[in-house]
Amino acid sequence: MQTNLKRRRILSGAPALLAGMAAANALPSIASASPSVAPGGLSADRTRITYFQVPMQKQWPLNEQLVKSKPYAKYFTKDLVAPVDMVNALAGGPLPPEHVLPPTVDGLAKMMRTFPDAPVSGYAFIDEGPLAFAQSRHVFPGVTAKMFEWWFTWHPIESERYMLWFPHAHIHNSVADPVRLANDKLTYGERLYGNPNHVTEYIGPMLLDSYINFDAPENFGVDPAALKANGFTFNASGIITPITDRHSPLVLMIHLGRDTPAGLEMINRYWIGTHASYDRFKKFPGGAHLSRELVKKMKLDKVILENLAYEMAIHDMTEFTCLGKFLPDIYREYGA
Structure with missing residues (x-):
């Protein structure tokens, strides 16, 4: 018997996405909706994730053993879901050219103009670089910007907290100065910016051991x-560098969020690879040359980068959906 397993068939079937999302108030945000609940407790606009790369399958029981003695172990789950509209967006293949943005200042300006109309999820390969590109837009009912700021200053203190976020893929997180990160007398930016996270995780089958260098979005362009005009108050943007090449930008990551009547709305963008515009990053002098050499050393060709873009979009969809589901409860328990 011959089995035909297509790469993009990673998710189980689900009922059709509920309609009725509309803009709310003056901002182009998504209005709240009350999805029906399907048998088994799965809401009609969510589908269960049924495929994980082999390394992630092997990682889950290791993480389970580490988390089970923690007081927050009840938030660790094997049952992960994804929004049907994001699944459908990825199933359509690479993004059309009009939605593929370069990591330049002009590209970021276009992102801010066009994000309400961009697909909720997507990936692409960018020849100019070369680069992998992934994007998403999430809405988290019951979640606020304040909760996300708490999460980004709470979870790096213990790796087990980081595992809650993506139980199959997240392995380690620590921060350069945990005392500063935990100091609630400082502002969010004072605690997080310039205080790198050392993160180890799987992006699909690829093990990424890296530093996330968070900073204000203005410093990336x-x-x-x-x-201000769009109401974005939350930021967790940064440059990711491999642990072996700490001064070489590998990823420009943009995470921006704003409070809406439907909950926190977040837009995420990832550029993985190299680009001539990386020389603008003041904290990474020679960034364009260093990233170009890094891409050569890692042998990141078009095939690898396009697959990495797709895996990054899947990773983002999975981890943020998981986090959004339990964040209100864990915040009330540990952060409020």
């Missing part, structure tokens, strides 16, 4: 006026 996002226009402060555009942030």
Whole structure:
């Protein structure tokens, strides 16, 4: 008997996505909706994830053993879901060219102009670089920007907390200065920016051991006026560098969030690879040359980068959906 397993068939079937999402108030945000609940407790706009790469399957029981003695172990789950609209967006293949953005200042400006109309999820290969590109837009009912700021200052203190976020893929997280990160007398930016996270995780089958260098979005080229005009108050943007090449940008990551009547709305963008515009990053002098050499050393060709873009979109969809589901409860228990 011959089995035909297509790469993109990673998710189980689900009822059709509920309609009725509409803009709310003056901002182009998504209005709240009350999805029906399917048998088994799965809401009609969610589908269960039924496929994980082999390394992630092997990682889950290891993480389970580490988390089970923690007081927050009840938030660790094997049953992960994804929004049907994001699944459908990825099933359509790479993004059309009009939604593929370069990691330039102009590209970020276009992101701020066009994010309400961009697909909720997507991936692409960018020849100019070369680069893998992934994007998403999430809405988290019952979640606020304050909760996300708490999460980004709470979870790096213990790796087991990081495992809650993606139980199959997250392995380790620590922070350069945990005392500063935990100091609630400082502002969010004072605690997180310039205080790198050392993160180990799987992106699909690829093990990424890296530092996330968080900073204000303005320092990556996002226009402060555009942030204010669109109501974005949460930020967890950064440059990711491999642990073996700490000064070589590998990923430009943008995470921006704003409170809406439907809950926190977040837009995420990832550029993985190299680009001439990386010389603008003041904290990474020679970033374009260093990233170009890193891409050569890692042998990141078009095939690898396009697959990495797809895996990054799946990873983002999975981890943020998981986090959004338990964040209100864990915040009330440990953060409020």
